[in-house]
Amino acid sequence: MKSLSHLNKYFVKYKWYLILGAVFTFISNLFGVVPAQIVRYSLDLVRETIDLYFLYKGFSVQSGVYEIFAFSILLYGLIILLLALLKGVFLFLVRQTLIVMSRHIEYELKNEIYAHYQTLPLSFFNKNNTGDLMTRITEDVSKVRMYVGPSLMYGLNLLSIFILVITYMVSVDKKLTFFVLLPLPVLSVSIYFVNTIIIKKSEEIQANLSKISTFVQEAFSGIRVLKAFVQEEPSTVAFTRQSNIYREKSLDLVKIDSLFSPLIALLVGFSTVLVVYVGGQEVISGKLTPGNITEFILYVYMLTWPVTALGWTTSQIQRAAASQERINQFLNIKTDIVSEKNFSPVIEGRIEIENMSFTYEGAQVQAIKNFNLSVEAGESVAILGTTGSGKSTIANLLCRMYDVTEGVIRVDGIPITDLNVNNLRKQIGYVPQDVFLFSDSIRNNIRFGTSEMSEEQMIKAAKDADLYNNVIDFPEQFDTVLGERGVTLSGGQKQRLSIARAIAREPKILILDDCLSAVDTKTENQILNNLQSIMQGRTSIIISHRVSSAKLADKIIMLDDGHILEEGTHEELMALDGVYKELYEKQLQTEEV
Structure with missing residues (x-):
């Protein structure tokens, strides 16, 4: 008993x-x-x-x-x-x-x-x-x-x-x-x-x-x-x-x-x-x-x-x-993701990462090794790297899905562990690499996470994500009910709907985790052009393996095996004649072909 x-x-x-x-x-x-x-x-x-x-x-x-x-x-x-x-x-x-x-x-x-x-x-x-x-x-x-x-x-x-x-x-x-x-x-x-x-x-x-x-x-x-x-x-x-x-x-x-x-x-x-x-x-x-x-x-x-x-x-x-x-x-299992001081400020968006290292539970190899980054409020940074280099791990750590093993992450100068977890996540727009949509209407999927969103805001988010023209072609338009995990949409449409869901919240920090991998070059350029205006005044982290996505960023980081190889602007990295330039030229040739 x-x-x-x-x-x-x-x-x-x-x-x-x-x-x-x-x-x-x-x-x-x-x-x-x-x-x-x-x-x-x-x-x-x-x-x-x-x-x-x-x-x-x-x-x-x-x-x-x-x-x-x-x-x-x-x-x-x-x-x-x-x-x-x-x-x-x-x-x-x-x-x-x-x-x-x-x-x-x-x-x-x-x-x-x-x-x-x-x-x-x-x-x-x-x-x-x-x-x-x-x-x-x-x-x-x-x-x-x-x-x-x-x-x-x-x-x-x-x-x-x-x-x-x-x-x-x-x-x-x-x-x-x-x-x-x-x-x-x-x-x-x-x-x-x-x-x-x-x-x-x-x-x-x-x-x-x-x-x-x-x-x-x-x-x-x-x-x-x-x-x-x-x-x-x-x-x-x-x-x-x-x-x-x-x-x-x-x-x-x-x-x-x-x-x-x-x-x-x-x-x-x-x-x-x-x-x-x-x-x-x-x-x-x-x-x-x-x-x-x-x-x-x-x-x-x-x-x-x-x-x-x-x-x-x-x-x-x-x-x-x-x-x-x-x-x-x-x-009896208690979460270890708790706030020590439970601060709930309105975030401006300045991010500082000092000597951050992270190892997944049960893993023998570090996913992130001595990572440092400083992003001012309103700036954008692109993190590029091959599969398994630790890009998505950084996104999860910024959203505090996990706590860092070593080092510290600060938002507006406050350690992330002192911030109220829900307040932090409410002010972050996150587009994950693995898109998940609910078996609900397109309208409710875009409005997900907020109870106060006007019809105009929802339509604007759909347009910015280059989704609006697809939606109005459906018989039920925004009331179209998706199948399980959004199975009734194409891969590109699901990614664009996920982007619309993130930007509709008008977050202070926007994290895009390889969210354009399933769209064609023309759609990608359309979304990137729309993102230029969306990213204004927001701190943006663009995670991708495509160099084209990095063009919008004020700063570019080349990541490999959990640590930084190169860091700088597009021009500075091209001048280094290193890994970034090699990747850029290979992808440019592929797009031309």
Whole structure:
């Protein structure tokens, strides 16, 4: 129960649901226990009245005895019917409190997990696959809900029935009660050993389910690649292999679960035999009536479902504990991207980087080595380099997706670690290399990240990104809903939409991470000409492997293997006759061809 203690705060929040549910459970079981006593009265009345009825055989009073007897039996029947109806009403109220509470807790827990995911750094998502994240917020939370809902309801039901039934049984006959309850310790020990196996197998099943979810998510996200390489059949075979493992583990669990019902049926049947045998001896000795025997048999069967549910409930609690333990693993992870002083100034855009080095977690090689850069507010710098030279890493560090391993980054003279993270990112327009668009309208994708944007601002951003003419050709224009990850757009259109989304926010710092790689030369020139006016008054970081993108910048940096090779203006670097000039001439020749 240690891992499930995380849910106690929700029980406190919804305590009235829990308290009322417990009260309603007790009342409903009270109305379920009382009919057994009425049955005893009825049977004893029949036994006593039959003798009296035949005693007056041949006398007129016999019909009167019969009428009183019939009325009494009818009255007892109506009382049993009324109690059954009242029991049903309170059972309804039990579900309207305890089950409704479980749905509220499920809602709260899912929101807590999702909100916590949002706070975690990028390094967390690099280490954990999407399928595993989704399984914990869906399948694992569903199993936890079974604990806070049905399992809790059946547990309270078992407790209240035991209190009511056993208390009354003891008051009637202690000896018979002892023999009725004799099998229960054996049942408890059996449940303990069986559930030890259940929790182990449940954890294995959940882990395997995460693998299946990851596999399916990757297959559907990369469906075009699968089809292009004609890998549908191998993918199906691989999925079947994973599903077979899940099936085998689930069947193993079913085999263990199947021990519960026969075991409980055997022990309950043994209790019934003991009631008849021991109770019969008590009747013969005159200590009990036949009605008491029937009453005790009814009590045994009243205990049958709660005791049967005990196995199921224990199993569900064990599964919930395993699932909550998996959930807690992520909830206990705290982000290391925190602000020390939480400053929230209006940024002007001056950037200073001193002796910055960075190594990705688990990597053996430094991605950035002793990097230095100074950019005044409103200036622009282009960072050029080959694939793997560390260009995108610098963009991530400026957005504080990661913290530097060594050195310091300052914005307007303030260390980036002292700035409020959300305030910093709100004033940065970032166009990532890997474009991600949401399955929403083009309008909402451009407006993403801000709730206050006029139609004119949105259209201007689309025009500046050279996207407007494409959009108005669509039947729905800006209301066109994109497919998953923007699949309905071409690569160039997706990049231009990503640029429009960044510049629409009118950021103080603009970071373009190789955002023109998927557009042709003509479109690139059009966007670059538009960017000249956009970049006015903004600090701009242009990351690219194309020299043409660097022409707009006031300063150019040639990056290789995480450190600076050359630095200066276009003219200065051409005069150096070094790496930049060689790259420039090669790309110029390629464009001419």
